[in-house]
Structures are given as structure tokens and as C-alpha cells.
Amino acid sequence: MGNTVTINETPLASVQGGRRRERLVTNLSSYGTLIGMVIVVITLGVMRPTFLGPQNLLAVVVDASVLMVFAVGLSLIMSMSGIDLSIAATASFAGYLAAKMLLDGDGIFTVVLTALAVGLLVGLANGMLAGYLGVPAIVATLGLNLIVTSLALVISNDGTPQQLFTAPSQFVTEFLNLGSASLGPIRI
Numbered sequence: 001m002g003n004t005v006t007i008n009e010t011p012l013a014s015v016q017g018g019r020r021r022e023r024l025v026t027n028l029s030s031y032g033t034l035i036g037m038v039i040v041v042i043t044l045g046v047m048r049p050t051f052l053g054p055q056n057l058l059a060v061v062v063d064a065s066v067l068m069v070f071a072v073g074l075s076l077i078m079s080m081s082g083i084d085l086s087i088a089a090t091a092s093f094a095g096y097l098a099a100k101m102l103l104d105g106d107g108i109f110t111v112v113l114t115a116l117a118v119g120l121l122v123g124l125a126n127g128m129l130a131g132y133l134g135v136p137a138i139v140a141t142l143g144l145n146l147i148v149t150s151l152a153l154v155i156s157n158d159g160t161p162q163q164l165f166t167a168p169s170q171f172v173t174e175f176l177n178l179g180s181a182s183l184g185p186i187r188i
Contacts, residue, residue, distance in 0.1 A: 086145040
């Protein structure tokens with residue numbers, strides 16, 4: 001009896017084809033959302049040619065600017081496997097506080113610094129709770145969300161953010177221009 005050795009010979013083209021398919025699947029899963037968004041934009045552009053016009057694109061960028069700022073901050077947090085559920089409440093609280101300060105006659109510089117300080121303090125509190133005390137980020141930020149929302153309700157006397165827009169213009173025009181004015185073609 002002789003020993004027979006069988007060698008599994010797979011053609012090189014078959015191995016390379018398998019690797020290509022694997023890379024394609026990986027790329028599709030990585031870029032699927034982007035590809036889908038491009039398809040939607042192209043479809044809307046074909047159906048409504050004004051959709052891709054410069055005026056509409058500028059309006060979309062301006063309208064989404066606040067969300068883009070939030071998204072950049074949250075993407076940094078999420079890239080570190082974290083989450084922040086207090087961001088909207090923090091922005092609302094900073095807005096309420098800014099409106100109250102403007103109506104009380106404080107200057108624009110003080111108001112903007114105070115609003116930024118609110119964001120910084122809430123962020124530091126979230127970081128301390130999650131990073132140093134070991135509280136899960138979802139629990140820490142949800143708890144701060146509730147606290148900050150409560151503070152906003154107290155400061156505004158259960159009001160709404162529209163108090164800033166219904167205030168006398170001499171108090172709020174400079175502040176509102178920060179979010180809606182332009183410096184030539186560039187939005188502030």
C-alpha cells in the first residue's frame with residue numbers, strides 16, 4: 001500500500017475573485033449610507049431641477065448649520081464609543097439664559113461667554129461622571145439632560161424660546177444677528 005497525498009489546488013483567479021467580492025461587500029457596508037444619500041440627491045435633482053440649484057443648496061447648508069455643529073461634536077464622542085443625550089437640553093438652557101440676560105440688559109459679549117460657559121460646564125460634568133466616576137455615559141448624560149431641562153424651565157418661568165424673538169428689538173437684534181446675518185456671501 002502506498003501513501004497518497006492529495007493537495008488542494010485552488011486556482012489563483014478564484015482566490016482573487018473571492019477577495020474582490022469580500023472587499024466590495026465591505027465597501028458597500030461601510031459606504032452604504034453615503035451611497036444611498038447620493039442616490040436620493042440625484043433622484044431629487046432629476047425630479048426637481050431647482051433642488052440642486054445654488055439658492056436651495058445654500059438654504060439647506062444655512063438651515064442645517066446648527067445640526068452640523070452638533071453632529072461634529074457628537075461624532076467625536078461617538079468615535080470614542082460614548083453618547084451624549086444632554087446636548088439639546090444644554091443648547092436650550094444656554095439659549096434661555098442668553099435671552100434672559102439680554103432682556104436684563106447684559107451686553108452681547110457677556111451673553112455669548114455665559115452661553116459658552118454653560119456648554120463647557122455641562123460637558124465637564126458629563127466627562128467627570130462618565131470618565132472619573134465610572135457612571136455609564138448614557139445614564140450620566142440622561143440625568144444631566146433632566147437637570148438642565150429643569151433649570152431651563154425654572155429660568156424661563158415655564159416659557160418657550162420664542163421669548164427671544166418677541167422681545168424688543170433693541171435688546172436682541174445684535175444677538176439674533178449672530179445666527180442669521182451675513183458678512184457678504186458668508187453666513188455668520
